[in-house]
Amino acid sequence: MSVPDVKKYLRSEAMPTLFCTGCGHGILLHCLLIAIDELKKDYDNMVFVSGIGCAAWIPSPHMAADTLHTTHGRPIAYATGVKAYRPDLDVVVVSGDGDIVSIGGNHLIHAARRNTDITVIMANNKVYGMTGGQQASTTPHGCITLTTPQGNPERDFDTCRLVLGADAGFVARETVAAPRNLIKVIKAALTHEGFAFVETVSTCVTHFGKMNGMPSPEAMIANLKEKSVRGTGTDLLTKPLEDGRFYTGIFTSGAG
């Protein structure tokens, strides 16, 4: 399988990225661009909206398209305005777990409930990276972060279950350790009519892996491969996994 050249979708002045060594966000960026290329999307007709945080930098400034880099937690609300006024534009939110499901969780569930015709790609690195590694609402129980030095006493959100609960029409999860699957999932999300949510489990070696027994990119990728389990929406809701394992796949793609 040949990989398309995606340089034309990037701002050359923004390369190389500022992402840390081993950050999975570059893989997500690459997969998103391949998906756009393979779908032959009209790039000038797309708008990429992000919030604040490492993942918010995936579209802005890297992508040579219309980009709206907004406030922390609010990209879905901004995207809702863009889409409501210009339904002909393809509106894609790319941002982190802090943005999408911690500070901005309310906007996420309401966009799902409304079936707003946007695609939300949440890069989940399970930690607040840009501020140096604090607990997020996606940090697994027991993990060490700067604000949970004795281990996270709280549970983490399963964001896919959350948006399924809000009747999202398209819900999927994939990891940056499985880029071919990730491309497929993003393509399916981008072609879905109505609200589409893709959780991309990413890696943060600098602020998460090093504090939790995965001090290298290789260790983090191996961990994602080991812990991900193919599953369906029904599995997600009825057969919870233990030991940090999680389901990947398209959990629903029916009408929203």
Next chain:
Amino acid sequence: MAYLQGNMACVEGALRAGCDFFGAYPITPSTEIMTAMARRMPEMGRTFVQMEDEIASIAAVIGAAWAGANAMTATSGPGLALMLENIGYAFATETPCVIVDVQRAGPSTGQATRPAQGDVMTARFGCPGDYEPIALAPWSAQESFEMTARAFALAREYRMPVFVLTDEIIAHLYETLDLDREIEVVEHDPPCDLPPFGDARTCERTPMPKFGEGRKLLVTGSTHDERGRRRTTDPQAQMRLVERITKKIERDRKTLAETESYMMDDAEIALVSYGASGRSSLAAMTQARENGRKVGLLRLKNVWPFAQEKIRDIGGGVKKIVVVEMNCGMMRREVERFARAEVVGCHKVAGEIIRPDEIIEVIENVSA
């Protein structure tokens, strides 16, 4: 002639000016604006959205503005408080939009159905960082109509959020108004290739670009250069951005800061007021004149930018300036900074209008 409450007059002004996106969350005493928009906008083929909170409302408004809309929201104090971070984003990104704030008694939830003028400083300083707002203060249904329309023109001209600060009294006051007054219909800027955030050296206006034109726009609330590229540690870029968003208003302050004078020529006591309090002030002035007191009124049509020259120019014959407002003295402090005569406050924070007799009492006290 029409017979409308102030809130409805805002709606009519917005629609005639070309408002084609409205996003809001219900809040007393502004809600009539939203419910009217919910009906009128779809009828006219325009976009209405009800969002999940005020944070999302202003976010949707700003997003729509970048998609090309003449966008507006309406709220009251608690909602305005929630909007502030994103209003700051609109200042930083030079995004035109209109925010109607129907003031009610605060702080916090306060008295939802009662009037106040306690948001003037929220509009002025509510967002972190430096910026220069425009805030119009209608005192009638007629002005609610005209000023809401004008807010769209100003927002487009200066590429910034513009506040219309009404209050519960003006919002719910029914009176006759002329809807046939000429209204400037806001034109969209034609596409152009100029940098979206202006020349690096001047504060000259740049046309508002929009998504979907192949411009590859970089829009960010982080400090950016004229092309929107983030410059978050560059001192020059930070200075340029702040100068750009403040100087455009400072430069035009004298023309933007509109006032209206009543019997100021021979006045010994000058009332300074705005919004609903301006109406009581006018009534008090008229009564005081009948009692032989030489009282005049300077009414602020804009609270921001502040009419500092007009305050400074209040003549030597004026012995006392009385600032009449439904708060503990927010604009009084501003008047004190520039006035040459002694400044006295006539303030009321009871969730009630200031009655003319209460103003006359202050006039009599300062005359004694």
